[in-house]
Amino acid sequence: MNKILVIGHLNPDTDSITSAISFSFLQNQLGKNTEAVALGECNEETLFALNYFKFDAPRIIDRASNDTKDVMLVDHNEFQQAVSDISELNILAVIDHHRIANFQTASPLYYRAEAVGCTQTIILKIFKENSIAIPKNIAGLMLSGIISDTLLFKSPTCTEEDVRAAEELSSIAEVDINSYGLDLLKAGTNLSNKTAEQLIHLDAKSFEVHGKKIVVSQVNAIDFSDILSRKNEILDVLNHTISESSLDLFVFVITNILEGDSKMISAGGLINECEKAFNTKFIDNEAFLKGVVSRKKQIIPSLMDALS
Structure with missing residues (x-):
């Protein structure tokens, strides 16, 4: 079975990395052969989430065609935010919550974009639609994505759907939203070692x-x-x-x-x-x-x- 890479955007944030991981897990449960990869180093906030829920950071790539021709995109669609050889690839799916621009494909695909605050809110729906159970650690990463993208529900992008999704995921992950959320966001402000x-x-x-x-x-x-x-x-x-x-x-x-x-x-x-x-x-x-x-x-x- 051909491998499919699940990829977030360039200069990845927490939603981009964790959505690649959670959507890859979901697709593998549905019988696909996928791997979550990244288009750059994880930031401090993302590393906090990965360490907390005991995940390794995804492998970093700059071209996908070295591995496969088939990809799924999460948390982006615009080609200037995508892997460098995106125009050479077969895009099988896009899960996103941003505007649609500078995007085209040669073949039909599964495209799901919703006006919510985080890609993980959409991915949670897809888990439910396919009756796939969410493991505790995956739920924790999904929650982290929502907290990060909505700034713990303070961002104007946050919707009631995001809040409900976070509450459901926090229950599965067995963490307190506010306590964990503040720790996560504060981890992302540690920039003293950055040029x-x-x-x-x-x-x-x-x-x-x-x-x-x-x-x-x-x-x-x-x-x-x-x-x-x-x-x-x-x-x-x-x-x-x-x-x-x-x-x-x-x-x-x-x-x-x-x-x-x-x-x-x-x-x-x-x-x-x-x-x-x-x-x-x-x-x-x-x-x-x-x-x-x-x-x-x-x-x-x-x-x-x-x-x-």
Whole structure:
């Protein structure tokens, strides 16, 4: 039986990694031969979840065709966020909760996208639809994905479905949502050992908006000052990346998980558009975004409107 790789997006976050693992497990229970793989190193938050529930990090690849022609995508669909040889592959399935863009296939596929806060919420439904029992450790990873993507239900992307799914999964995993959730999110704020280059690529996503190439990177923190003390170094790396990759805009978002606000460092030729998008002024390439925590629901739509 041919192997199928289950793959999350570039610069993987907790939902991307854990969704690949849980969906691979589900597909194997249904008789497929799959392996969850990653397109980059796991971040500190993801490593906390993997260690807590006793999983090894998935194998890292940069091309899938070295292993197989068949893949399933989780937590993304846009080709610029996918494995480098995506256009050469046979995409069998996509499970996602983002906009659909820059995506096409030569053959029919199973495509499931829902307006929820986390891919794991959708995967839980698929487990139920197929009457597949969820092991305790898999449930823990699925819960971790929901907590991470919804910022423990504080993100505007969070839905009642996400909350109900988290409650169900926490019962299976036998962990307290709030206690475990805070520990998980705090683990993700431990960035002191990261270089500026690593910081801006920890959770960076590329988009093409009305012909403009932009990257939006986001990290979580419990104190803005820890990261802003390195602002000049970060700006140097942002500007270098813009030049090297021919980008129009690179925004680096620092989200305070305790206060529910963000600060944005912006570089490139679209600062005026950023000011318009968020109705604010950038001073020395920096702006405060009150109540903004979601890249998917708040940042990207605002940028799309400003660039239209």
